[in-house]
Amino acid sequence: MKKLVIKDIAKLAGVSYxxxxxxxxxYPDISEETRxxxxxIISKYNxxxxxxAQTLRSGKNNNIAFMSGRVASHFTVEILGxxxxxxxxxxxxxxxxxxxxxxxxxxxxxxxxxxxxxGREASAIVALAMNPPPGILQKYRKAGIPAILIxxxxxxxxxxxxxxxxxxxMAAEYLLKGGRKNIGIICGGLKAGSKFGYSYSAVERxxxxxxxxxxxxxxxxxxxxxQCGNYTIAEGIEIFDSIMENEKVPDAIFCASGDMxxxxxxxxxxxxxxxxxxxxxxxxxxxxxxxxxxxxxxxxIRQPIEEIGTEVFDMAxxxxxxxxxxxxxxxxxxxxxxxxxxx
Amino acid sequence: MKKLVIKDIAKLAGVSYxxxxxxxxxYPDISEETRxxxxxIISKYNxxxxxxAQTLRSGKNNNIAFMSGRVASHFTVEILGxxxxxxxxxxxxxxxxxxxxxxxxxxxxxxxxxxxxxGREASAIVALAMNPPPGILQKYRKAGIPAILIxxxxxxxxxxxxxxxxxxxMAAEYLLKGGRKNIGIICGGLKAGSKFGYSYSAVERxxxxxxxxxxxxxxxxxxxxxQCGNYTIAEGIEIFDSIMENEKVPDAIFCASGDMxxxxxxxxxxxxxxxxxxxxxxxxxxxxxxxxxxxxxxxxIRQPIEEIGTEVFDMAxxxxxxxxxxxxxxxxxxxxxxxxxxx
DNA sequence: CTGAAAGCGCTTACAG
DNA sequence: CTGAAAGCGCTTACAG
Numbered sequence: 116m117k118k119l120v121i122k123d124i125a126k127l128a129g130v131s132y133x134x135x136x137x138x139x140x141x142y143p144d145i146s147e148e149t150r151x152x153x154x155x156i157i158s159k160y161n162x163x164x165x166x167x168a169q170t171l172r173s174g175k176n177n178n179i180a181f182m183s184g185r186v187a188s189h190f191t192v193e194i195l196g197x198x199x200x201x202x203x204x205x206x207x208x209x210x211x212x213x214x215x216x217x218x219x220x221x222x223x224x225x226x227x228x229x230x231x232x233x234g235r236e237a238s239a240i241v242a243l244a245m246n247p248p249p250g251i252l253q254k255y256r257k258a259g260i261p262a263i264l265i266x267x268x269x270x271x272x273x274x275x276x277x278x279x280x281x282x283x284x285m286a287a288e289y290l291l292k293g294g295r296k297n298i299g300i301i302c303g304g305l306k307a308g309s310k311f312g313y314s315y316s317a318v319e320r321x322x323x324x325x326x327x328x329x330x331x332x333x334x335x336x337x338x339x340x341x342q343c344g345n346y347t348i349a350e351g352i353e354i355f356d357s358i359m360e361n362e363k364v365p366d367a368i369f370c371a372s373g374d375m376x377x378x379x380x381x382x383x384x385x386x387x388x389x390x391x392x393x394x395x396x397x398x399x400x401x402x403x404x405x406x407x408x409x410x411x412x413x414x415x416i417r418q419p420i421e422e423i424g425t426e427v428f429d430m431a432x433x434x435x436x437x438x439x440x441x442x443x444x445x446x447x448x449x450x451x452x453x454x455x456x457x458x
Numbered sequence: 459m460k461k462l463v464i465k466d467i468a469k470l471a472g473v474s475y476x477x478x479x480x481x482x483x484x485y486p487d488i489s490e491e492t493r494x495x496x497x498x499i500i501s502k503y504n505x506x507x508x509x510x511a512q513t514l515r516s517g518k519n520n521n522i523a524f525m526s527g528r529v530a531s532h533f534t535v536e537i538l539g540x541x542x543x544x545x546x547x548x549x550x551x552x553x554x555x556x557x558x559x560x561x562x563x564x565x566x567x568x569x570x571x572x573x574x575x576x577g578r579e580a581s582a583i584v585a586l587a588m589n590p591p592p593g594i595l596q597k598y599r600k601a602g603i604p605a606i607l608i609x610x611x612x613x614x615x616x617x618x619x620x621x622x623x624x625x626x627x628m629a630a631e632y633l634l635k636g637g638r639k640n641i642g643i644i645c646g647g648l649k650a651g652s653k654f655g656y657s658y659s660a661v662e663r664x665x666x667x668x669x670x671x672x673x674x675x676x677x678x679x680x681x682x683x684x685q686c687g688n689y690t691i692a693e694g695i696e697i698f699d700s701i702m703e704n705e706k707v708p709d710a711i712f713c714a715s716g717d718m719x720x721x722x723x724x725x726x727x728x729x730x731x732x733x734x735x736x737x738x739x740x741x742x743x744x745x746x747x748x749x750x751x752x753x754x755x756x757x758x759i760r761q762p763i764e765e766i767g768t769e770v771f772d773m774a775x776x777x778x779x780x781x782x783x784x785x786x787x788x789x790x791x792x793x794x795x796x797x798x799x800x801x
Numbered sequence: 802c803t804g805a806a807a808g809c810g811c812t813t814a815c816a817g
Numbered sequence: 818c819t820g821a822a823a824g825c826g827c828t829t830a831c832a833g
Contacts, residue, residue: 118576118578118601119576161572161576162576163572163573163575163576163577164577165514165577165578166510166577166578166579167509167510167511167513167514167519167578168510168514170510171508171510171511171514176510185539185542186535186538186539186542187535187536187538187539187540187542189747192529192530192535193530195529195530196528196529196530197530199528199529199530199559203561211556211579212557213554213556214555214557216542218546229504229506230506232506233461233462233504233505233506234506234507234508234509235461235508235509235510236509236554258461348747348748348751375747378748378751381751382751403748404532404691404718404748405691405721405746405747405748405751405752408691408721408724408725408748408752408753409748409751409752409753410751410752410753410754411753
């Protein structure tokens with residue numbers, strides 16, 4: 116059972132192999148009759164065109180590269196899941212979503228950006244919380260490969276974000292209205308080149324957070340600002356352990372870095388004998404799958420993941436089809452989910 | 459800035475383009491001098507060979523297709539993460555891992571199996587908890603594309619599993635030793651063609667579970683057997699809600715279908731006023747990331763995910779290199795993680 | 802050790 | 818509406 120190629124199908128159907136190709140690609144200039152005859156043979160013999168040949172010849176492969184620090188992180192997975200769901204909803208799962216992870220390593224990130232661009236491994240690239248190296252976005256532009264940034268903002272790329280400032284503001288305001296005075300924040304890196312690097316969303320969330328503090332007359336101090344790098348429960352524990360070594364201990368923590376951090380913070384706090392929310396209020400971020408079930412249930416900021424996934428996928432498909440002029444910047448609304456950890 | 463191809467590199471280096479190809483592919487028959495000269499040009503111009511051309515010509519693409527019901531499920535993600543980690547550890551992230559999800563739909567599964575085989579989209583296929591359609595495995599064999607099954611066992615494929623029977627036995631025994639009398643089990647589908655289909659691991663876990671009951675003189679009854687299909691928290695809630703409508707209520711539930719089911723069961727039980735573990739002991743499966751932090755912390759069976767990921771990846775790489783004769787069947791050990799939900 | 806040449810399986814102007 | 822032909826960018830025997 117040799118693998119069938121387009122020529123075999125053509126012979127079996129008694130047509131030229133251009134006709135087969137045209138049928139596969141839904142070209143209009145082919146008679147209904149011929150098309151049907153060919154379709155029948157294709158189904159009968161289970162013929163699948165070689166993707167590499169199609170890609171090589173046409174210069175397009177319709178793959179969407181999805182780049183993130185770690186595929187197996189909560190947020191990445193949920194975004195990927197939302198995109199996946201959309202592919203099924205639209206019936207367009209022909210667009211292969213290919214995940215690339217950088218392992219949070221800038222050198223690997225650069226290499227992947229190059230590989231996708233120069234090796235033509237995808238027709239569009241989606242990058243989650245990535246800071247593309249300077250100049251690369253223009254190269255993508257020139258090569259006709261649209262780039263979509265999630266959790267980042269750049270003029271010369273499409274972007275999809277929640278309103279991070281608003282999210283930070285909402286979290287702080289909720290805590291302030293609850294009477295908290297010494298509110299800390301844990302977030303991703305705030306500065307390029309520093310240990311934790313630069314995270315657009317961290318900077319925005321912190322800005323909103325600070326704005327709320329100021330508006331309520333609380334002077335934002337840096338004593339409870341902590342940055343973090345890998346967004347895990349273990350890291351949350353570690354950070355709050357170190358906070359407990361300070362003289363003053365905060366009465367609230369906003370984990371802009373995500374629910375996993377928040378779960379870690381709560382674990383550490385409980386271990387140190389603090390009652391949640393009485394002694395310490397905790398607000399997370401992302402409304403991860405298990406946030407409603409941890410102890411106590413976590414108050415958090417929800418990102419409308421499905422909406423983000425839908426936007427990203429549709430945008431990628433449209434952009435591959437060159438249907439977008441200029442750059443599109445989508446901002447979606449965050450939502451405060453009140454549970455028990457910060458009441 | 460036109461994209462550079464192998465001919466351009468050859469011209470720039472002043473050699474034939476076979477020489478460039480040989481350098482790229484580490485052929486031995488090339489002088490050190492020539493190789494270096496070519497390498498320098500490649501780096502300088504950021505040349506990346508076209509993957510589709512390589513694939514088309516060589517018939518190999520070194521991609522590993524990873525198929526599961528839903529990429530964004532806990533277990534899938536953790537397995538993918540483990541594989542990913544291994545790719546970085548070995549430096550072999552040239553093997554692209556391409557996830558395909560079936561959306562738990564048999565027709566889509568069949569289509570994907572065909573697509574990968576006939577469209578040559580990957581050099582190896584890894585399928586998680588899938589029942590390949592009859593005959594397809596032989597076709598993969600003939601095509602030289604190794605197939606690796608996780609959470610399933612078939613003679614004519616490589617397989618990686620935990621000892622599911624033992625896992626079921628351990629869970630039941632722990633509950634029995636704790637004095638539980640009316641133990642229920644929730645697991646995946648037990649029979650092909652039935653509503654929930656057939657899951658190899660469900661059947662094995664239940665067999666081990668039943669064996670323990672018998673050994674302790676408890677007659678296994680079917681009244682507390684529930685099957686499930688999507689392994690979510692919501693489903694767990696739904697199932698236990700319906701169990702609560704029975705006259706007799708179990709004093710223990712083993713959620714062989716995973717920790718998400720277990721979290722759902724606990725939510726439902728608490729809602730009905732049951733105390734955990736006093737009124738109801740719950741044992742989960744998988745030791746998912748948040749299991750230690752739910753309320754109460756979940757006793758569960760841990761699968762050594764990293765070991766599984768490592769085995770799968772190494773096996774795929776070896777098999778692509780034709781270094782495996784016959785079929786390899788790996789079985790790894792489960793582990794009971796005791797927390798508070800079943801003491 | 803080096804290079805010329807065939808060909809992988811398609812798509813896409815182009816001519817009829 | 819149909820088909821002949823060029824060519825995408827590589828790899829790999831093969832001859833020298």
